[in-house]
Amino acid sequence: MTLARFDEPVARPLWLITLADLSLLLLGFFVFLQAARSIDEARMVDGVRQAFGGDTSEPAMAAMPVDLAIVGGFASGSALVSGSVTDIARWLDDAARDPRTTVTLTGVTGSASDVDPRTGSRDILAIDRARAVAAQLVASGAIDPARLRIGAAATGTRGHVALTIGFTGSLAEERP
Structure with a gap:
């Protein structure tokens, strides 16, 4: 060959x-x-x-979720936080250290009887739960209120508040 x-x-x-x-x-x-x-x-x-x-x-520049925590222990029909949020505050101290992140709090209601006692609305109760957790976090100094967002109400199997750390890609002061 x-x-x-x-x-x-x-x-x-x-x-x-x-x-x-x-x-x-x-x-x-x-x-x-x-x-x-x-x-x-x-x-x-x-x-x-x-x-x-x-x-x-x-919105086009919505925060991209990177971490999640849950605050539970809500009694049915109540927006009162049953315990302390010190564990969540410690988690926020580490997870939201980057100033380009925002924290979205989403209130969740559980069963069909888990409603706001005054209005009978599940959505209002869910938002009130998120606001109660946000108030405790701000009062404890865990996070700047400008970096907190209250998300839409949701329904689930049990009442809780979901905290989502979201990366926005820009500093909070730069966003419109």
Whole structure:
């Protein structure tokens, strides 16, 4: 068996092809940098959400959740926090150390009889629970009130308040 040899000379030197590839990549990189200067982040995020079938009614710069804690122990129909929030305050001290995070408190009601005694509303009770936990956290000095958000009311199997640490990507003072 013999191997065939190509005796024809190469049309271009290999280094020239490599240099042309590198030049085109570099040109593409600079075009990308120039285009990235004029990108409206909110429109871009909405476009990606829409392309993947996400909810575009939500604000474009919503916090991305990174950690979660639960405050439980609520009696049925009550928004009073049964214990101390010192464990949650310690958790917040560590988890929300970065000033680019916000804490969203979402009140949750349990059974169908777990309603606000004055109005009969589950949503009002859930929001009151979130506000009660927020008040205790602010009073204990665990977090700056400007970084707290009260989320929408929710229903579940038991009454509690869910605290979600969310990364916003910018300092709270910079957001509109």
